[in-house]
Amino acid sequence: MTKRMLIMLGCVLLLIIGLAFGKYLQIKQLIANAPKQGAQTVSTTKVTSVEWQPQLASVGTVAPFRGVDVTSEIAGLVREIKFKSGDTVKKNDVLFVLNADSDIAQLHALEAAAELAAVVLKRDEAQFAVEGVSQAQVDADKADLKSKRALAEQQAALVAKKTIRAPFSGRLGITAVNPGQYVNPGDKLVSLQTVDPIYVNFFVPQKQTAMLKVNQNLNISSDAFPGVKFIGKVNAINPVIDASSRNVQVQAKLSNEKQQLLPGMFANVSLDVGTKGNYITLPQAAITFNPYGSTVFVVKAGDKKDDKGNATLVVSQVFVETGATRGDQVAITKGLEVGQEVVTSGQLKLKNGTQIIVDNSVTPANDANPTPQEH
Structure with a gap:
């Protein structure tokens, strides 16, 4: 009985070993027959040096030179309204007369x-x-x-307060009351805004505050007036840094004779900073931004040959330091040399030593002054 049991166990063991060896041979054959990883298709560009005036760009909000909601100091019944909505008035012009x-x-x-x-x-x-x-x-x-x-x-x-006058010259908004309406102290009657000159308030990071100074020229644009540039100057720099954002508020002042810019509008602000010189530039799409630093993939010749006998192309990941941006471009201050070839798209599928094929039929934007396209 014991001998028969041992024979059965030996047979089972041999069967298991045979099945395992067969599976091993099958997996080995599958690995041997698996297709090799092919070269990855990417787009590239040559590193060039261009003359560039570094600029500081920000976004801001248009604010009035003076602005107030005209109110009444005392209660009363509106007897007369001495203006039309949208009128331009001068200081001390009569706006409302209360009974x-x-x-x-x-x-x-x-x-x-x-x-x-x-x-x-x-x-x-x-x-x-x-x-x-x-x-x-x-x-x-x-x-x-x-x-x-x-x-x-x-x-x-008290009688004089029943005649409500413009506290300063400016442009009136739409009246909020009508003749015969009773108003209380503090009720908004109409908005009065001085829009020429006008302010634009914007924020810049604290590390860039040293680049700013009062009376520095700047350019302002708004998508409400495509292609139009408004020239202004830095009027004031807030002496306090916002503790939550680490940004400082800056106020620009500019002429608005045609009254094109209105309070509350969104505005793009740019001003020249630093010295004009030659900078290595790349499309911003070529930079991979990581918590541990910015990198690019540099193209170089590989050790292998292709079917035509030419050296294959591989990539090497390189750390770079970036500077100011301009449109679609970014300045590279360290890490690259003129003439090197850098990958501009397809970086997500790359690592050090990956073989590539260059196809520049489609490349990312690389315009220093891009214009929005309507679709």
């Missing part, structure tokens, strides 16, 4: 009381000259006159 009939009547009463107090004072001063009244009476008359005049002046100021 002031009762206030004017009260003013007349207070003025009459002040006039009477003046007459009483004059009469008592004459009586005092002949010792008809005491000095105390004259002093009381003077105090009464001052009090009544002060009340009249206070009422006159």
